[in-house]
Amino acid sequence: MNTTPIDIIAWFAYLLSAVMFVMGLHYMNSPKTARKGNFISAAGMVVAVVMAFVKLFITGFENAIAIWLLIAGIIIGAVAGVASAKRVKMTDMPQLVSVFNTVGGGAAALVALNDILAGEGTPSIVVLITAGLGVMIGSVTFTGSLIAAGKLQGVKWVRNLSLPGKSFWNILFIVLMVASFVLLCVFPQQRLLWAILTTVFALCYGLVFVIPIGGADMPVVISVLNACTGTAVAMSGLAIDNVALIIAGALVGSAGVTLSVLMSKAMNRPLMSVLAAASAVPMHPPVMARGRKAR
Secondary structure: OOOOHHHHHHHHHHHHHHHHHHHHHHHOOOOOOHHHHHHHHHHHHHHHHHHHHHHHHHHOOOOOHHHHHHHHHHHHHHHHHHHHHHHOOHHHHHHHHHHHHHHHHHHHHHHHHHHHHOOOOOOOHHHHHHHHHHHHHHHHHHHHHHHHHHHHHOOHHHHOOOOOOHHHHHHHHHHHHHHHHHHHHHOHHHHHHHHHHHHHHHHHHHHHHHOOOOHHHHHHHHHHHHHHHHHHHHHHHHHHOOHHHHHHHHHHHHHHHHHHHHHHHHOOOOHHHHHHHHOOOOOOOOOOOOOOOOO
């Protein structure tokens, strides 16, 4: 594979973006420096996006319509992001984060799907595994985050959702999702069928996973879904060989897991106990008030 000067420049630009992501995450450790951390991270993303456009302009587009679609997407996303961030109240911030998780997970799943289906010839096993994981995790995050945002916002029909036999549905969709993913890797010639089935089963699992979880545990679930978004982005980055996506996704994933564990400890509940509410599997005996005896 020939490496051109623009490839080297792009690699260093993406590396700079990754360093800025790490610095931004570090500054978010304290409320005093959190704004600076947000600014540095946003600047790193601007560097990555600009570099991607420069590389695309130099190497050329296969379809001229793509450039206008990209510009339109950036404008719509920027306007929607700024408007929602300015209008939302601090008490409603978890809902906004959950909506952002929805967008991030869906985008990662679409990128991974495109990498599986759009390429010429049969994708390699590495692409199938990484992109397939991106599709699974991103799709689960998409529907799960939508339900989580609706519950926190108090949307009536979402809040009143119930799932009889939730253990059965959880196990069923996990088995179907994993089986279709394995078949995607084993039979890449039929990748359209297995990729669609993997996506559908993952979307369904995102619903049945979050619906049974109560509102008090929802902030922890949103943090877990945020970690899933980062993992899906990292898998998509591995599939398309993009350094910025790999590092940014890994940072979001690890930070989301760490935050989820800390939030669970603050609630005096293990993380697995919170997540087990979706499958109705008790992880530990109920905690009784001090001085009381079990009857």
